[in-house]
Amino acid sequence: DTSEEQGREFGKGRGTVDCCYPVKCISGHYGELIFGQKKKINILLSPMIHSLPSILHRHVVDTVTCTRVMAGPENIKAGFMKEHDVFADSGVVYASPFVSLGDRHMVTAQLHSSLKDIFDLDSGETERAVLAGFQALDSFTAKTRQQSREILAWCAQNQKPCILVLARPYHMDTGIGHEIEAELQAHGYPILWLQYLPGDDDLMNWLFEGDIRKGRVKSPFDISDVWTSSYSSNTNEIMWGAKVAARCPWITCVIRLSSYECGMDQPTYTPTQKIVEASGTLFFKFGDLDSTKPAGSIKIRVETIVHYLAKYSQDIIQQKLNWLSPKCPLPMAPQERTPSSTVVPAETGAVVVAGETPAAERARHSQLGV
Ligand code: SF4
Structure with a gap:
C-alpha cells in the first residue's frame, strides 16, 4: 500500500515533472522495490497501460487510460536515472511493456515482443500466461x-x-x-x-x-x-x-x-x-x-x-x-x-x-x- 512514509523514505528527490498525487506515489513504490526489500528483486515490471477492460466496452468511443497513467512508468523511471542509472547499479532490469488491456487480442503480441528476452519467453508461453491472467481478472470481477x-x-x-x-x-x-x-x-x-x-x-x-x-x-x-x-x-x-x-x-x-x-x-x-x-x-x-x-x-x-x-x-x-x-x-x-x-x-x-x-x-x- 501507498503511504506518506514510503514516499518520504524511498521517493524523495525522484520527481521529474509536476504531476498528480497517484502518479507521484509510484516513485515511493519503485524506491521501496529497489532499496527496501530483504531479498533483492531481479526485474521491476511496470507496464505502460494504454487501455482497460470496461463494462462500457462497445458502448463508448474508447476505453483508454489517462495519459499520465500511460506515461507514468517513463516519467518515474527518469527520476531514477537523473544522475546515474539506479536500476543498473542495483542489478535490477527495468521492464515497461506498452500494453492495451482493453484490446485483448493485442496483448500477447505486445507482451511477447517486449518481454521475450527478459523472461526468455516463447509465444505459446506468453499466450497461456495472458489467458490465465484474463481468466483470473474476469473471475474476480464477476465474483465482486x-x-x-x-x-x-x-x-x-x-x-x-x-x-x-x-x-x-x-x-x-x-x-x-x-x-x-x-x-x-x-x-x-x-x-x-x-x-x-x-x-x-x-x-x-x-x-x-x-x-x-x-x-x-x-x-x-x-x-x-x-x-x-x-x-x-x-x-x-x-x-x-x-x-x-x-x-x-x-x-x-x-x-x-x-x-x-x-x-x-x-x-x-x-x-x-x-x-x-x-x-x-x-x-x-x-x-x-x-x-x-x-x-x-x-x-x-x-x-x-x-x-x-x-x-x-x-x-x-x-x-x-x-x-x-x-x-x-x-x-x-x-x-x-x-x-x-x-x-x-x-x-x-x-x-x-x-x-x-x-x-x-x-x-x-x-x-x-x-
Ligand atoms: S486520472 Fe490521470 S491525472 Fe487524474 S489522478 Fe489519475 S493519473 Fe492523475
Missing part, C-alpha cells in the same frame, strides 16, 4: 459484481440504504483514498464501488427502461446523453456510475473521491454532481486527496454524511421507487408506492427539501460542497 448485487438485494429486502463510491480504481488503495468509505461503513452503511456495480441485464433494464423507451439512450450502458467525448475508460465509468446512482433506489448517497492535481476529473465534477442530485440522491465530494490524511476533517464530514443519510434515506428510496416500474428484479419487502413529500428533484438538478428554511438549505448545500 455478484457480491455488489447481493448487497443491493439485501438493501431491497430490508429497505436499507447503501453508499456508492465514485472514484478511480486506485482510490481503493488505503494510502490514496485514505479509507474514507471504511469510516462510513463503520456506521452501518454498506459500500459499493462503481467499478463493481452489477451490470446484470434484469437490473440495468429495470433502472434504465424509461430512458430507453424515451429514446434518450440506446442501452443501460450508453452514456452519450451525458458524456459525448467518451474516450477515457475511468472517466466514462464515473459518468455511468453517477447515472446508476441517480436511478438505483437504495443508493441514497454518493461519495466522490478525487486526487490532488487530477486534470481528468476536473471537467466531471459538475456533471456527476448534477446527475446524482437530479434524483435527490445525496452527493459529497472529497477532492484534492494527497499524502496527508486530514483525519479530523474527514471525521467531521463523515458525521455530517451520516446525519443526512439517517434523515433522508427512506424518502430517497421511496421517491426513486415511485419513478421505476413495480417489477423490481430484486426481492423487495412489501411496501406502499406513495409519492414522497419530502424530497423532490428540481429541474436544475438541485434538491429541494420541503419544510427546510432557505438558510438551512444553503448551509446544507455548502456542506455538500455545492
